[in-house]
Amino acid sequence: MRVASADFVRSAVNAEDFLRDGLPAVAFAGRSNVGKSSVMNRLLGRKGLARTSSTPGRTQAVNYFLVNRRWYFVDLPGYGYARAAKAARRRWAAVIEAYLEHSRPRPLVVVLIDAKVGATPLDQQAYAYLGGLGLERRVVATKIDKVPRGRRSHVIAEIRRALTMPEDEDVFTMSALTGEGTRELWKSLMAFLDSNK
Numbered sequence: 541m542r543v544a545s546a547d548f549v550r551s552a553v554n555a556e557d558f559l560r561d562g563l564p565a566v567a568f569a570g571r572s573n574v575g576k577s578s579v580m581n582r583l584l585g586r587k588g589l590a591r592t593s594s595t596p597g598r599t600q601a602v603n604y605f606l607v608n609r610r611w612y613f614v615d616l617p618g619y620g621y622a623r624a625a626k627a628a629r630r631r632w633a634a635v636i637e638a639y640l641e642h643s644r645p646r647p648l649v650v651v652l653i654d655a656k657v658g659a660t661p662l663d664q665q666a667y668a669y670l671g672g673l674g675l676e677r678r679v680v681a682t683k684i685d686k687v688p689r690g691r692r693s694h695v696i697a698e699i700r701r702a703l704t705m706p707e708d709e710d711v712f713t714m715s716a717l718t719g720e721g722t723r724e725l726w727k728s729l730m731a732f733l734d735s736n737k
């Protein structure tokens with residue numbers, strides 16, 4: 541996928557600030573520090589576009605990036621950052637839920653799972669919650685560079701089982717570090733974006 545332009549547009553902390561211009565969107569969801577911002581940057585081929593950090597809780601708002609002037613990539617705050625203050629956690633959860641439940645057109649949600657850690661109970665909840673909302677999802681096992689090749693099919697099978705994924709949904713693998721898996725994921729995102737023009 542050739543990304544001719546990718547520009548930061550807006551950081552929304554309240555539902556009133558969500559964009560309503562009708563462009564399709566792909567949102568990146570997952571546990572705090574799983575690598576949402578890094579995967580987004582890798583897909584866009586722009587290293588420092590979305591801010592990343594080894595400290596969890598870096599992304600605290602709904603950040604919109606306009607891609608090729610046609611769609612948004614939306615970087616969401618992470619869920620389950622245990623060390624954040626309770627009030628902050630609630631605020632982030634509220635803004636993520638407001639985004640997922642009310643933004644139109646309905647976004648495609650990329651659910652990132654740490655390949656090394658596997659799907660946690662929080663990941664299971666998030667995945668089921670998205671399904672309950674009727675949102676299209678793509679499950680991506682990220683940081684796959686940390687898993688030896690010989691173990692990867694096992695890791696994928698475990699994620700499938702933990703999330704009770706339907707047979708016809710794939711688990712994608714990706715590494716923001718090496719770029720592996722970028723092409724396959726793009727292909728799948730484009731299938732969504734092309735059918736939601």
Ligand SMILES: Nc1nc2c(ncn2[C@@H]2O[C@H](COP(=O)(O)OP(=O)(O)OP(=O)(O)O)[C@@H](O)[C@H]2O)c(=O)[nH]1
Nearest residue numbers: 573574575576577578592593597598599618683716
């Ligand atoms: N080895 C490896 N490290 C990665 C990969 N992706 C991200 N990281 C590292 O994981 C840490 C978190 O990355 P971020 O992209 O900031 O994670 P995030 O999910 O956006 O985090 P929050 O915004 O805090 O929720 C950083 O130290 C990254 O360098 C990957 O594919 N492989």
Ligand SMILES: [Mg+2]
Nearest residue numbers: 576577598599
């Ligand atoms: Mg982030």
